[in-house]
Amino acid sequence: MKIVAICGAGIGTSGILKVNAERVLHRLGIEAAVVATDLDSLQAEADDAQVILTSPEFVSAIGTTFADVVVIDNYFDTTELTEKLEAALG
């Protein structure tokens, strides 16, 4: 399974999302590759992704996708990440 974390720069905020999502997935026992990238590279990366993780600002820019778009408000809140990832993958 593939999960893409996106932000405007492809570093920093999407990196935080990637790191915390990997922790949550590990705890849930779900095997997935999490890739951090920017909006410009999203189309290439999201082709085969099941979930796109991002913040509210990027939802409209993501455009058409077959992936579940999961919006995270607090990047450090692993409870929020856990609940939303479980809902998307469950």
Added chain:
Amino acid sequence: MALPPLDDAAIVIRGEAADWRAAVRLAGAALARTGAATPAYADQMVRMIDEHGPYAVISPGLALAHARPGPDVLTDGLSVVTLAEPVAFGHPQNDPVRVVLGLAVATPAQHLSYIADLANAFNDSDTTERLAAADDADAVRAILAG
């Protein structure tokens, strides 16, 4: 790789910022002082938020200001700015911002290891609160070291 070293020059305690742009520029100026970025990098960090909105406000009270790797990034760097008065970035949930981190990344492939350290430091939900209340650079370093 651990977090980039936080010299005194990288830390601003109770910085005065009238708005979010000024707050981001304080973080950019600190990165320039430490030699991690050119002064123009601050403009790029502001532009990222102008273009994409306040997504850099990643948790309540905390902004992680950054721009893309490029010629204005001289080496990996982190700066920490606590604000005398909180400022609004326009984020629906996480305003107002009390602490701004400035991040410069020279090598995207390697930055995730210290991003993980940063995530560890903020795993405690009161880390931003404690940073905002820090009286000096040593206190900031101690909080981020866990």
